[in-house]
Amino acid sequence: MEGVTTREIVEAAGQRNASAISYHFGSRQGLLGALLARRGGPVDEERGRRRAALGHEPSPGELVACLVEPYAALLSGDAGRSYLRIVAQLRGRFSAWRVESDAATTVHLAAVLDELERRVDAPPPVGRERILALIVLLTGTVAERARRIDEGAELDLDHDAFVANLVAMGASLIEA
Numbered sequence: 001m002e003g004v005t006t007r008e009i010v011e012a013a014g015q016r017n018a019s020a021i022s023y024h025f026g027s028r029q030g031l032l033g034a035l036l037a038r039r040g041g042p043v044d045e046e047r048g049r050r051r052a053a054l055g056h057e058p059s060p061g062e063l064v065a066c067l068v069e070p071y072a073a074l075l076s077g078d079a080g081r082s083y084l085r086i087v088a089q090l091r092g093r094f095s096a097w098r099v100e101s102d103a104a105t106t107v108h109l110a111a112v113l114d115e116l117e118r119r120v121d122a123p124p125p126v127g128r129e130r131i132l133a134l135i136v137l138l139t140g141t142v143a144e145r146a147r148r149i150d151e152g153a154e155l156d157l158d159h160d161a162f163v164a165n166l167v168a169m170g171a172s173l174i175e176a
Contacts, residue, residue, distance in 0.1 A: 084143050
């Protein structure tokens, strides 16, 4: 995302006017925010439904599944895989996720991550580091699978086994 020029974005969108991004989105950052909200909003809504169905004391694995399952479902389509790869490119900004995220489309993500952070049996700074590590693990692993799917590479695990393994790894990180 960072390596793409504004001109390339405008041309790929079939626009002639170089100021189209500014006109429609205010800035490149506005464009990125709109793109993330378009795919991330429905994922966040599904996370909220899944969390609500769990009751009062879900396990760390159940909470991680609330994050992973709707997110990994985006692997099934080209646009979803593109979104997953863009999110992974933002990894340098993950430590500021609470500040930089669009609050309207990350309500349930934030709530589940906060709940997971409270489950870490360690001082708060360790909990914050584990949540950051969880975000990097989930986004990076799913983005890599998206890349492999797009390249037609052979996958070692089917989708369900991939998701179950990622949930187990994420829960282990929280429970470490």
